[in-house]
Amino acid sequence: MENALTRLDPNLPDPVESRRRSAGRFVRFVYGTLVFGLLAALILYFGTPLVFLGSPGIVSAPRQLVSLPYAVQVVDRVAEPGEAVSVGDEIARVRSPQQDEIVATYMRGLSELAGREADLRIREQVAQNSLPAARAYLELTATAVNRLAAAKNAVSLTYELDVRNAHAQARKDVASQEAEAAEASVQIAALAALRERLQQQVDRLERDFANGRVVAPVSGIVSPRMATAGESLVAGTAIAEIYDTSDIFIDWFVPDYRLVEPKVGKPVFVLFGNRRISGEITRILPVSDVYEEERTLAGSRGRSAQVARIRMAPGSEPPALGSTVHVHMYYSGRIGHVAADLVHLLGLN
Structure with missing residues (x-):
């Protein structure tokens, strides 16, 4: 008795070959993504400095130190760091033999x-x-x-x-x-x-x-640099430090390697998280005019020869005092407008 063999229809695709082709396409896609991603990263890394000048900055404000010309001991801390105070508000109590x-x-x-x-x-x-x-x-x-x-x-x-x-x-x-x-x-x-x-x-x-009442000389925000209860301080040592929130600015640490020198009046963009704030350079400062912790921040990015003071656009809500932001200064105004339009189009502003 002879058994007839039933062969597959030659028009039907082979399952093994189909799986091989699918796997090949996936491998090629992954390989292409990696290659083009690496290429894009190299372009961004080496091309970005040719488009804009970027480096960190710190949000700051004029600071008013509160101290006494006597050796004192802090008895009680009435105000806490980050608290808003007005002129004449009690912020601490001290005693001084x-x-x-x-x-x-x-x-x-x-x-x-x-x-x-x-x-x-x-x-x-x-x-x-x-x-x-x-x-x-x-x-x-x-x-x-x-x-x-x-x-x-x-x-x-x-x-x-x-x-x-x-x-x-x-x-x-x-x-x-x-x-x-x-x-x-x-x-x-x-x-x-x-x-x-x-x-x-x-x-x-x-x-x-x-009678040992230490009051705020200006209205503003109490900085984290504040003496704690029970701490003894020599004469002239700051008991508290108050930011004058009526004048908030950004000290931008300008990198040494740049194609165009920053100038007063040059527009910049301040990046803080997913926010993008317009600003303008209002003053170029020497690094010696910056506070010690800001010099530390500048030193972590390499020695900076210049510090630019930036004022944000009117009506902009400034970031928190002491925050680290990134500042971009486009070398060309046209590139800056294109980048602004792209950010606006993507809804990232």
Whole structure:
């Protein structure tokens, strides 16, 4: 008995060949994607510096340091870093044994001046009260001298010497008491002026210290650089640092290798996350004018010879203070417009 073999239709595709062709197409697609992706990465890496100048920057604002000219200890921290404060708001409480010692020294000086002033007032009062009697005795001795001159031949030389000596002593006593009263009055006025100056110094010290209340000198945001409760600080050390949010800017660290020098008035774009903010260079600063932490950021990107200050477009919401942003300055205005249109088209702004 013969069995007939049933062969496949030659028009039907071979499953093995189909799987091979599919796998080949996938391999070629992956290979092509890798090649073109690597090529695109190389073009972007080497071509981007030829299109725009880009490097990081930091969002900053004018800073107001809050410090005291005494060694202090922070008792309580009323405001916290990142908190918005207004002028005159209490941000911390401190105590200062050094300030107490200075006030005590002034008070001892005031006490000594008060004692000297009281002594001079007593001497002035005694001199003024003694003057009438001294003047009356002077008039009496003057009368005796006049009578002595009229009866000069009738008195002895010893009696004449006694009368004239008493008259001279009376004149001396009157002059001495008048001078003492006048000088005491002058000294009292000088001590009163000095005492008033010392009292003004004490009042100023107590008013500036305000019982240890540290207040904000400007309205703004408290920076993270703030002393903690219990921390002791030497004189002049910042207790807190406040950003003046009325003037926010970006310090851009310009790379050393660039095709075009940045100039004042040059438009730039600030990239922060998925946001793209327009800005303009308003000032070129030397690196020495930048804060220490900003120099650290610049140093991490290589030594930067220039720092450009950027102001964002009016109405733009600035990023958080202290944030690191990326700044792009296109060498050509046409390329910048094309990039802006592309970003707007893709909805990335």
